[in-house]
Every structure is written in structure tokens, then in C-alpha cells.
Amino acid sequence: MTEKDFTEADRYYDAQKKVKEIRGFYEHLTVYVLCNPIVIIVNYMTSPEYLWWIWSVMGWGIAIVLHGLKAFEYPPFFNRKWEDKKIQELLEKENKRRLESNHGNKFE
Structure with missing residues (x-):
């Protein structure tokens, strides 16, 4: 395919x-x-x-x-485009939090 x-x-x-x-x-x-x-x-x-x-x-x-x-x-919050954007935003926030958490642990 x-x-x-x-x-x-x-x-x-x-x-x-x-x-x-x-x-x-x-x-x-x-x-x-x-x-x-x-x-x-x-x-x-x-x-x-x-x-x-x-x-x-x-x-x-x-x-x-x-x-x-x-x-x-x-309304824009009901469509798929908004959902995809929000998912991406949450994933980026989580990745940033993990990166900061891991970075902090290396210096201890």
C-alpha cells in the first residue's frame, strides 16, 4: 500500500x-x-x-x-484539529518536565 x-x-x-x-x-x-x-x-x-x-x-x-x-x-474545541494540537501541547509539556527532572538528577 x-x-x-x-x-x-x-x-x-x-x-x-x-x-x-x-x-x-x-x-x-x-x-x-x-x-x-x-x-x-x-x-x-x-x-x-x-x-x-x-x-x-x-x-x-x-x-x-x-x-x-x-x-x-x-466551536473550535470540538474539532479534531484542536484535539491534535492539545495532545501535542500536553506531550511537549510532559517531555519538558521529564527532561528537567532527569537533568536535575544528574547533578545530585
């Missing part, structure tokens, strides 16, 4: 993974849209004096928004 083939395979795998993430978001959104009317109806039928459905819709709605942001990589 050549380097080009490997790169193409990686790109295909990444694209396939991204499509699955987006599909997962749409499935989550569909369940949200279909279930919340049922939650609202149950609330009005069982305890109309207290509208608890608002908390359910709001809580689940926040989860939907966060899922969508992650699926579409809207």
Missing part, C-alpha cells in the same frame, strides 16, 4: 466517521421532536397544575444543541 493509498483510506475513514456523527445528531433530534409532544400531553393529563414538561424540553434541548455543535464542529 502506498502513502497516497493510506492517506486516501484515512480520509475516507474520517469522512465516514463524520457522517455517522451527523446521522447520530439527526436521529437524536428526531427522537426529541417526536417524544416531547408526548411528554407535554402526559404532563397536562396527569398534573396540569405544574408544568414540569418545560424542564424536560429545556434539559433535553441543551443536550441536542451540544450534540449538534459537536457533530458539525462549530
Whole structure:
């Protein structure tokens, strides 16, 4: 397998993974849209004096928004580029700490 083939395979795998993430978001959104009317109806039928459905819709709605942001990589801290950069930063910090620790031990 050549380097080009490997790169193409990686790109295909990444694209396939991204499509699955987006599909997962749409499935989550569909369940949200279909279930919340049922939650609202149950609330009005069982305890109309207290509208608890608002908390359910709001809580689940926040989860939907966060899922969508992650699926579409809207904020920079959700995308792979940021993750790779952060991993590299942490590895460099750890290497520097180890180097300083080993360097200090040589003089003792």
C-alpha cells in the first residue's frame, strides 16, 4: 500500500466517521421532536397544575444543541484539529518536565 493509498483510506475513514456523527445528531433530534409532544400531553393529563414538561424540553434541548455543535464542529474545541494540537501541547509539556527532572538528577 502506498502513502497516497493510506492517506486516501484515512480520509475516507474520517469522512465516514463524520457522517455517522451527523446521522447520530439527526436521529437524536428526531427522537426529541417526536417524544416531547408526548411528554407535554402526559404532563397536562396527569398534573396540569405544574408544568414540569418545560424542564424536560429545556434539559433535553441543551443536550441536542451540544450534540449538534459537536457533530458539525462549530466551536473550535470540538474539532479534531484542536484535539491534535492539545495532545501535542500536553506531550511537549510532559517531555519538558521529564527532561528537567532527569537533568536535575544528574547533578545530585
